Amino acid sequence: MAKVESGRRKIEWVKNHMNVLNYLKELYKDEQPFKDVNVAISIHLEAKTAYLGIVLHELGANVSITGSNPLSTQDDVVEALKEYGLNVHAQRTLDQDIYWKNIEKILESNPNIILDDGADLGITLMNKYPEKVKNLWGICEETTTGVKRYKSLYRQNKLPVPVILINDSYMKYLFDNRYGTGQSTWDGIIRSTNLSVAGKTVVVAGYGWCGKGVAMRAKGLGANVIVTEVDPIKAIEAIMDGFSVMKMNDAARYGDFFVTVTGDINVITKEHFLKMKDGAVLSNAGHFDVEVKVKDLEEIALSKREVREGVEEYILPNGKKVYLLGKGRLVNLVNADGHPVEIMDLSFSLQLEGAKYIKENHEHMKINVEPVPYEIDQKIARIKLDTIGVTIDELTQEQKDYLNDWK
Template identity: 50%
Template sequence: MTTTPIRSTVEANTTVKHEVKDLSLAPLGKQRIEWAGREMPVLRQIRDRFAAEKPLAGIRIAACCHVTSETANLAIALKASGADAVLIASNPLSTQDDVAACLVADYGIPVFAIKGEDNATYHRHVEIALDHRPNIIIDDGSDVTTSLVLHRAHQLPEIIGTTEETTTGLVRLNAMFKDGKLTFPAIAVNDAETKHFFDNRYGTGQSTLDGIIRATNILLAGKVIVVAGYGWCGKGAALRARGMGANVIVTEINPVKAIEAVMDGFRVLPMAEAASIGDIFITVTGNKHVIRGEHFAQMKDGAIVCNSGHFDLEIDLVALNEQSVSNSFVRNSTQEYKLKSGKSVIVLGEGRLVNLAAAEGHPASVMDMSFANQALACEFLVKNQGKLHAGVISIPYDIDQEIARLKLQAIGITIDTLTDDQITYMNSWTVGT
């Protein structure tokens, strides 16, 4: 990975600690943040209430997220709430440098994120987030929470709780709880209906294809696209790919999800069989080495491989390197590996999240609900401090429903309400046929 030198240029009137690429990019970032904000009416309403009520006054928050224009609107809402928040990147390739600059220069929010930062810089930023001595961690993949538990046990008494944005992060948190290491509440934001039904399905579905198209400029119609994993992200990618005219194959390890994919009209095969058929491969499983050396060996010449799962482990790039004689970038975010067999395999976004490495991530309108969940989860943790059990807990039903209600209201849609007679019927066990 190319390492981008850190520039921590502080203007005379800026005292906020930060590490961003260049503060002079702030005007472009402000435009981008405001454009995204137009599509985030739910978070805007929450921000306005937060500004009036200050429900997080004095609460220290460490947020580890993709530093995008949508995340910026969450950070601004947290500052309006009275929180003392620090923001770091959750992925080395997802940062929008102009957005990071704007948050520092225009909003006074400490940001430590540079697009292309190396792993050492990323881990140092995790330490900076923990040096903030957070009461709440907003996590995306649970790296900050894991580092806290493993290396900062003396800070655990200061933790009110965490919120987790991703399926991958929740897998880690559940394993942590099973091992007796998760001693505080962790809100499963990813499991909120107003998050995974929309963000994962519609957001990941659209933005993954957007990343593929931006990186390659290829026509999807008529291509064979292999989607590894049929969770909500996989469903979104498969549905959108079919909508663009692709022939979609799904690979799965879960028999129920495999049946669902079949009944949704997709062909289901093991990766060992799909490898020789696919033109484009998308991994969205949350697991490691879904595409391995034996699969690369079977692929067509010029097969394209990309990942939309959180970590860059889904594609076994070590094995691919071992099978290759060379690799080089042939376009932005597009790397060609020349195999010893004479064939080539194309990897997009260095195996990291293609929708953020090669595009701009989820559309703001779906992140509106996801980040509304994050903001309200933080408020819930503070209001219920000392009352919640340790472990992974769900977003309260009434918060989920309120976010959906606000979204409908913002887009001008009304729905039916139950009559008194219907309420009585729904709460009765004596009325039947």
């Protein structure tokens, strides 16, 4: 019961701070737009995701929910969520068999709509349960890694249903990817290590929206920031934002903290580990545990031990120590609570609106991968402004005519 009470308190806390989602719940409560709709969710299962599931359930959906990463599930939230009438199968574990069995359990619900984070749920349905595709109307995808996978399926003409790219929608990537990842990544690092960031050198691998957020927060904490990139345009952007830019091979010798946010494999490997300072801290904020090549670290290390919760010390052949956080998985979720509540309020409001759009339009939607319609982005933005008491100007008809005139 203690675990249930702990999870319940977490859910109650986020409920009190997710004002946009609460607005939408009140707006649609009489309409019950998801009545008898089977919604399957695979998103990092902590309190904010739980509350999204509860809201969908209260709006009529039959909700089945699991996690989207082996170590990002919070077991107390899972136990509490079962009391809300949702079909829950999730567990914090490194056992891949348990993780995939939970995914498959969720798919037994024959989903009409999938809310995905990383594409594991949707792709498993397509690969292992093709007979269930006929029940599926569409998918909303939360994150960059899932977008990459669904776009690949689309290019190969293997995508059977439309996918709404929540990640590529303005009200997601401008805030979730930048301010959410920026704050929560450092939350995970600082909680784990209790070390100062000020005066240290931080190496950020990748300068997309997530990398921008991580670098910006590091700078705000007083760090010297080095960015590594493969995209020349993003590299110039990082330079003009005031950061040093160099190859990882060169940056390896300077970093006190390393954060990977690229979505690709083998960003930090053996050659880099061996050049690092004694005491360098390694972390990853990309969806999968493939950016810091842990296999290389395991192979070359003379010894390994856990020195703090979520912190593993590796002693290298040169006698230096490096520290890996969260086993190379998402540091902001494995070693902390993920993005701030108000940030996920925006992203999960987009998920709800995206699901509603699929429900109302699936019979006419073409198979495609694209963001939510711009009107939905604007709707969520206006609701957010309203909930914080901010009003903005509107164009007069004369101004609209001027902007639309070619003269």
